[in-house]
Amino acid sequence: MSVLLVLLIVFGIGIVGFFIGRQRASARETGEVKVHSRAYYHGWWVFLVSVLPAVLFIVLWSAGSSIYLERSAQASLPAQTAESAVASRGLALSMVRGIATGLDRLDAQELQNLPQSYADLRSLLGSKGVALASEGQDYMVPIAERWHSQAATARTIGAGLAIALAVAGVIFGLSGIHPRARARNNVERIVLWGLLAASTIAILTTVGIIFSMLFQTINFFSVVSPWNFFFGTVWDPRFADAGSGGSQGQFGLIPLLAGTLYIAFVAMLFAVPVGLFAAIYMAEYATPKVRATVKPLLEILAGIPTIVYGFFALVTVGPFLRDLSAAISGGGGFIMAQSVLTAGLVMGIMLIPFVSSLSDDIITAVPRAMRDGSLGLGATRSETIKRVILPAALPGIVGALLLTASRAIGETMIVVLAAGVAARLTVNPFEAMTTITVKIVNQLTGDLEFNSPQTLVAFALGITLFFLTLAMNIFALYIVRKYREQYE
Amino acid sequence: MNLMTERSLEKAVGDKMNAVASTNKMKGDKVSVFYGAKQALFDVDLDIPEKMVTALIGPSGCGKSTFLRSLNRMNDTIEGCRVTGQITLDGEDIYDPKIDVVELRARVGMVFQKPNPFPKSIYENVAYGPRIHGLAKSRHELDEIVESSLRRASLFEEVKDRLHDAGTGLSGGQQQRLCIARAIAVSPEVILMDEPCSALDPIATAKVEELIDELRQNYTIVIVTHSMQQAARVSQKTAMFHLGNLVEVGETEMMFTTPKEKRTQDYITGRFG
Numbered sequence: 060m061s062v063l064l065v066l067l068i069v070f071g072i073g074i075v076g077f078f079i080g081r082q083r084a085s086a087r088e089t090g091e092v093k094v095h096s097r098a099y100y101h102g103w104w105v106f107l108v109s110v111l112p113a114v115l116f117i118v119l120w121s122a123g124s125s126i127y128l129e130r131s132a133q134a135s136l137p138a139q140t141a142e143s144a145v146a147s148r149g150l151a152l153s154m155v156r157g158i159a160t161g162l163d164r165l166d167a168q169e170l171q172n173l174p175q176s177y178a179d180l181r182s183l184l185g186s187k188g189v190a191l192a193s194e195g196q197d198y199m200v201p202i203a204e205r206w207h208s209q210a211a212t213a214r215t216i217g218a219g220l221a222i223a224l225a226v227a228g229v230i231f232g233l234s235g236i237h238p239r240a241r242a243r244n245n246v247e248r249i250v251l252w253g254l255l256a257a258s259t260i261a262i263l264t265t266v267g268i269i270f271s272m273l274f275q276t277i278n279f280f281s282v283v284s285p286w287n288f289f290f291g292t293v294w295d296p297r298f299a300d301a302g303s304g305g306s307q308g309q310f311g312l313i314p315l316l317a318g319t320l321y322i323a324f325v326a327m328l329f330a331v332p333v334g335l336f337a338a339i340y341m342a343e344y345a346t347p348k349v350r351a352t353v354k355p356l357l358e359i360l361a362g363i364p365t366i367v368y369g370f371f372a373l374v375t376v377g378p379f380l381r382d383l384s385a386a387i388s389g390g391g392g393f394i395m396a397q398s399v400l401t402a403g404l405v406m407g408i409m410l411i412p413f414v415s416s417l418s419d420d421i422i423t424a425v426p427r428a429m430r431d432g433s434l435g436l437g438a439t440r441s442e443t444i445k446r447v448i449l450p451a452a453l454p455g456i457v458g459a460l461l462l463t464a465s466r467a468i469g470e471t472m473i474v475v476l477a478a479g480v481a482a483r484l485t486v487n488p489f490e491a492m493t494t495i496t497v498k499i500v501n502q503l504t505g506d507l508e509f510n511s512p513q514t515l516v517a518f519a520l521g522i523t524l525f526f527l528t529l530a531m532n533i534f535a536l537y538i539v540r541k542y543r544e545q546y547e
Numbered sequence: 548m549n550l551m552t553e554r555s556l557e558k559a560v561g562d563k564m565n566a567v568a569s570t571n572k573m574k575g576d577k578v579s580v581f582y583g584a585k586q587a588l589f590d591v592d593l594d595i596p597e598k599m600v601t602a603l604i605g606p607s608g609c610g611k612s613t614f615l616r617s618l619n620r621m622n623d624t625i626e627g628c629r630v631t632g633q634i635t636l637d638g639e640d641i642y643d644p645k646i647d648v649v650e651l652r653a654r655v656g657m658v659f660q661k662p663n664p665f666p667k668s669i670y671e672n673v674a675y676g677p678r679i680h681g682l683a684k685s686r687h688e689l690d691e692i693v694e695s696s697l698r699r700a701s702l703f704e705e706v707k708d709r710l711h712d713a714g715t716g717l718s719g720g721q722q723q724r725l726c727i728a729r730a731i732a733v734s735p736e737v738i739l740m741d742e743p744c745s746a747l748d749p750i751a752t753a754k755v756e757e758l759i760d761e762l763r764q765n766y767t768i769v770i771v772t773h774s775m776q777q778a779a780r781v782s783q784k785t786a787m788f789h790l791g792n793l794v795e796v797g798e799t800e801m802m803f804t805t806p807k808e809k810r811t812q813d814y815i816t817g818r819f820g
């Protein structure tokens with residue numbers, strides 16, 4: 060019996076339990092005693108008591124049995140010898156596992172007279188659509204066969220136990236039904252635990268990400284000193300030969316950080332005024348009809364994948380700026396096709412909807428009473444916006460801008476295509492610079508071996524970027540929260 | 548029906564003398580207001596006498612605020628709101644396209660039901676209007692306007708040491724007086740007040756009422772209120788609205804002692820609302 064089927068049966072039992080429980084509970088509502096919980100809470104309680112333990116059991120049982128089966132199969136593998144056709148024990152084990160799962164496809168008849176040589180079995184399974192590696196050995200067949208039959212037994216036992224558990228749960232749940240039973244509180248508590256588990260997963264993932272980067276970063280810093288990384292002004296890992304002792308690559312963060320911040324700055328320079336003015340227009344001037352069309356349209360911009368912005372920068376904006384500068388100077392263009400300006404401009408376009416949408420929400424959150432108060436004194440609309448609404452919304456807007464800036468700093472695809480790869484320190488926005496994200500992509504593409512500083516540096520860069528944006532987000536949230544308190 | 552104290556009765560008698568001599572500052576002629584397709588006011592004819600307090604009373608939703616807002620065109624800020632009929636200020640039609648709304652609102656100021664100081668300092672709150680309209684030529688003059696406005700709103704003594712603290716940090720009653728000071732600071736001719744005391748405690752209410760009585764010397768005041776006592780205490784003329792219609796209008800004293808309409812009497816005595 061497959062796990063899916065067992066799950067379905069368990070759920071079926073739970074649902075039946077739900078209906079019986081609900082029906083029983085409502086039958087008990089005679090009116091003599093004041094009932095504690097509504098009937099459907101009793102139903103839910105029966106459902107949860109029968110399904111949750113059974114599902115938990117299924118999970119544990121299948122994990123436990125597969126670990127056990129793998130252990131015993133591993134034990135029965137012959138000792139690895141130099142002449143073995145298979146490179147390692149691990150590989151042999153995974154081949155056995157492959158055969159064992161393949162055997163699922165065969166019917167009882169075929170299993171009865173299973174071919175004992177690997178080659179025959181391989182062609183048999185091949186005819187069923189299961190592809191096996193060619194270098195398998197005959198000794199694997201009996202082991203796989205035993206694995207397969209034991210797994211089937213384990214599954215059957217597990218299924219029986221799970222179903223029994225579900226039925227027992229229903230009986231237990233039903234036996235607890237009486238008018239004063241606190242089914243509602245029990246159900247609420249389980250719901251609470253469920254919600255808690257969901258949010259814990261999100262947090263644990265973040266922690267997991269940090270740790271996975273942290274260990275690699277520590278490895279990296281055991282080769283390159285943090286001082287050289289954080290304060291080095293030269294980025295030149297390519298030609299370094301890590302193994303040859305004396306000459307190490309140079310992993311200076313400064314040029315990348317400068318490029319990141321510079322491009323983000325140019326992007327914000329472009330996105331902030333446009334986005335803010337768009338937000339003011341939408342919040343204060345646009346009629347509801349216009350607003351209802353313009354706002355979603357702007358938000359479509361936010362839905363365009365950034366790689367598409369990257370194309371746009373690479374094939375349209377970059378060449379356009381280059382040709383434009385050539386036309387202006389009359390000779391060679393002073394703007395390179397890949398430049399800080401190109402990347403910043405396109406990234407700015409990408410950021411407009413973020414700025415405008417967030418600011419729009421913040422501006423409309425300024426109470427109407429503020430507007431009326433100002434208009435009632437004979438202020439014009441623009442005076443009202445300038446002197447009352449924007450100052451009141453300012454902390455929120457600053458928070459929104461910080462959130463946007465942290466997006467700009469973490470943005471990858473646009474800069475990969477539009478900013479260039481040259482790690483240079485320059486103040487000329489018409490030249491190419493590169494960013495932290497671009498270098499992470501560079502260091503991690505191609506043939507990889509996760510023990511040279513050339514690749515490990517990507518993790519150090521990643522964690523730097525992570526903390527940079529984390530700090531900005533926390534600061535932004537702090538400001539936004541403070542702003543909320545103002546009206547409460 | 549003995550809603551009026553002796554004192555206010557005396558006052559009302561005195562006011563009656565003034566009322567005869569007074570001219571009308573604003574005139575409403577067949578004013579109808581629509582919110583989209585829904586009509587909220589039906590052909591209201593109501594005159595606002597100069598340098599007097601006119602009270603608008605009536606059950607909730609009867610259109611008092613709507614009428615008040617049409618007097619300084621604050622209805623313009625509401626989407627889909629339309630006003631027909633004629634409203635004049637000193638004989639000038641305020642809905643005439645040639646009229647500058649901004650200028651109109653400077654002449655007809657407004658105080659709202661909920662105190663709504665700007666999130667700025669007390670000083671900046673009061674200085675806001677004069678700054679916008681360029682009423683002060685120097686910093687010194689601005690200081691004077693702020694001080695005299697606060698004084699007239701009888702708030703100055705309480706806040707003189709913290710003029711540069713946030714206006715939102717004041718108590719509800721102080722905030723409302725701050726809003727009145729803010730309205731006075733632009734030297735309006737008419738002040739509209741929409742339930743200015745509904746968020747205030749009795750003591751703060753008494754202060755604001757006292758203030759309204761003083762302001763009457765210089766300003767024309769229209770006040771919306773749900774308190775019959777308040778209407779009786781502060782106003783000289785009362786208009787009773789019901790379901791978007793003007794039911795009855797007359798001198799406050801008359802309205803509260805011998806109302807002509809049954810509906811007015813029922814409302815004043817609290818038999819419906």
Ligand SMILES: Nc1ncnc2c1ncn2[C@@H]1O[C@H](COP(=O)(O)OP(=O)(O)OP(=O)(O)O)[C@@H](O)[C@H]1O
Nearest residue numbers: 582585587605606607608609610611612613614625
């Ligand atoms: N912005 C608006 N949009 C649509 N209808 C409105 C709007 N403002 C008021 N109305 C309607 O117009 C009618 C009159 O409302 P108004 O606010 O003038 O009543 P009111 O007499 O001031 O009541 P209250 O004493 O409760 O303040 C009500 O039926 C109300 O629902």
Ligand SMILES: [Mg+2]
Nearest residue numbers: 611612613741
């Ligand atoms: Mg009202």
